[in-house]
Amino acid sequence: MSLHDQVMAEAARIQGLGETAGREARDPVNQPTINNWLEAMGNTNPRFAAGSGRGEAPPSMAQVWTMYGLGGKPPADDPLHGMMNVLTDAGYTAVLGTNCEQEYVRYLRVGEQVRVTTALDSVVGPKQTAMGEGYFVTSRSTWYVGSEVVATMLFRVLKYKPRSVVEERAPASVSKPETFVLRPMQNRDTEFFWDGTAAGELRIQSCNACGALRFPPGPACPDCGALDRGHVVASGRGTVFSYVVHRHPPVPGRDLPILIAVVDLEEGVRMVGELVNVEPDDIKIGMPVTVDFRRIDDDLTLPVWRTS
Amino acid sequence: MGDVLAPWELPITPTLVVSTAIATRDFQDVHHDRDLAQGHGSKDIFLNILTSNGLVERYVTDRLGHDIDVLGIAIRLGAPAHPYDTLTFTGTVASVEDGVATIDVRGAVSLGDHVTGTVRVRA
Ligand SMILES: [Zn+2]
Numbered sequence: 188m189s190l191h192d193q194v195m196a197e198a199a200r201i202q203g204l205g206e207t208a209g210r211e212a213r214d215p216v217n218q219p220t221i222n223n224w225l226e227a228m229g230n231t232n233p234r235f236a237a238g239s240g241r242g243e244a245p246p247s248m249a250q251v252w253t254m255y256g257l258g259g260k261p262p263a264d265d266p267l268h269g270m271m272n273v274l275t276d277a278g279y280t281a282v283l284g285t286n287c288e289q290e291y292v293r294y295l296r297v298g299e300q301v302r303v304t305t306a307l308d309s310v311v312g313p314k315q316t317a318m319g320e321g322y323f324v325t326s327r328s329t330w331y332v333g334s335e336v337v338a339t340m341l342f343r344v345l346k347y348k349p350r351s352v353v354e355e356r357a358p359a360s361v362s363k364p365e366t367f368v369l370r371p372m373q374n375r376d377t378e379f380f381w382d383g384t385a386a387g388e389l390r391i392q393s394c395n396a397c398g399a400l401r402f403p404p405g406p407a408c409p410d411c412g413a414l415d416r417g418h419v420v421a422s423g424r425g426t427v428f429s430y431v432v433h434r435h436p437p438v439p440g441r442d443l444p445i446l447i448a449v450v451d452l453e454e455g456v457r458m459v460g461e462l463v464n465v466e467p468d469d470i471k472i473g474m475p476v477t478v479d480f481r482r483i484d485d486d487l488t489l490p491v492w493r494t495s
Numbered sequence: 496m497g498d499v500l501a502p503w504e505l506p507i508t509p510t511l512v513v514s515t516a517i518a519t520r521d522f523q524d525v526h527h528d529r530d531l532a533q534g535h536g537s538k539d540i541f542l543n544i545l546t547s548n549g550l551v552e553r554y555v556t557d558r559l560g561h562d563i564d565v566l567g568i569a570i571r572l573g574a575p576a577h578p579y580d581t582l583t584f585t586g587t588v589a590s591v592e593d594g595v596a597t598i599d600v601r602g603a604v605s606l607g608d609h610v611t612g613t614v615r616v617r618a
Contacts, residue, residue, distance in 0.1 A: 220518075220520075223517075223518045224518040224519065224549070226514070226518070227514040227515040227517070227518035227546075228515060228518070228546070228549045228550060228553055229505075229553070230549070230552075230553045232553075232556055232557075232561040233561060234561050234562060245549070245552060246518075246552065246565045247548040247551070247552040247565070247568060248549070249547045250519075250545055250548075251518075251519050251545060251558050252605075254519065254520035254521060254545075255520075256520055256522065257522040258522075278526075283572075284544050284572050285548075285571065285572055286569075286570070286571050286572065287544055287548060287568075287569075287570050287572065288566050288567070288569035288570070289548065289567060289569070290566065290567040291565060291566055291567060296565075301497075332525055349536070356502050371607070372571070372573060372607070372608050372611060374571075374611065405587070406587050406599055407497045407499060407587045409499075412497040412498070412499065413497065414589075433514070436538070465509075
């Protein structure tokens with residue numbers, strides 16, 4: 188059985204266990220813990236203050252009540268930790284939280300005793316990510332007061348092999364892993380942009396109501412507030428408005444310095460990008476530049492800039 | 496709909512990172528011990544996820560009204576929020592349907608988006 192098959196077999200077994208029996212919060216929902224949280228967050232919402240007479244806890248504290256605390260250990264049957272251990276043993280030693288989706292059925296009240304259950308939702312991988320090869324592990328937690336569901340959470344982590352580890356372990360004959368790249372957020376607001384770079388087009392978001400161009404992309408027009416949006420294809424010509432020379436700290440897989448410019452596009456918006464064919468001493472503010480596209484992999488093509 | 500929430504700029508300090516980690520009962524060393532955080536390959540300590548959630552709640556309720564009921568917070572986590580950086584929240588009302596408003600929220604630091612996501616509130 189391959190390592191991947193072993194991981195997925197364990198995932199299936201743990202998924203099959205369903206929700207854990209449930210773990211009680213150390214303390215009932217209480218005002219001193221709420222007060223500490225409000226102070227630390229700088230949250231002055233009077234609704235949660237002592238003496239408000241409402242006795243409600245902030246909704247995003249739901250998970251706080253059942254945190255393990257200092258030195259607390261997950262029970263042996265905890266599905267998330269079980270899956271984490273399987274992946275750690277398979278060499279995926281590092282962990283990074285990627286998504287957290289909480290639903291609040293109702294606000295908790297001071298004095299209530301909360302209990303949490305956890306189930307393993309899915310394990311997806313292996314995926315090549317900017318951090319290294321890894322598996323996305325999604326768990327689902329449910330908070331109860333008695334038998335009543337008060338909150339739920341879908342929590343996703345990337346459990347991965349850090350790149351440096353991959354490189355150390357790779358035999359010399361194996362080619363270096365892909366160049367390290369900080370992956371930009373890709374979502375429904377920015378999809379058109381990355382579809383464009385993949386197709387060799389530099390696209391600028393436009394407002395279909397007033398025609399204004401904007402960058403970075405966003406759901407609403409900052410000029411008129413309209414949500415109806417489209418895009419235009421830029422000429423790809425611009426000038427250096429500003430730049431930085433990145434000399435330190437080191438970036439894995441990259442030779443320094445890296446030159447990053449803010450480019451004034453002909454169309455009137457500014458974008459940040461790497462300048463790829465210039466020495467630091469030769470960069471000048473106002474220098475004309477032209478866009479080029481650097482394909483990283485199937486999912487990402489970055490726009491970069493060359494002196495014209 | 497389409498309404499834009501006024502931005503909120505929050506300076507990240509070691510005290511903020513540590514006090515919120517402890518207040519959320521998260522004792523992972525990367526949220527309070529710089530030496531250990533750097534030993535794990537981080538530049539410095541960084542905000543924990545429960546705090547990112549709590550700050551998103553605070554941003555939306557500070558802007559839309561303290562009595563508004565928050566129904567859900569769904570966030571995607573990106574760049575770490577380290578001390579001496581600034582976390583800038585921006586938000587837009589994306590939709591209002593059946594008495595529920597969905598707010599698109601973004602919290603950016605110098606490294607990029609620390610958090611992006613949606614908050615659902617009872618309109
Ligand atoms: Zn417009």
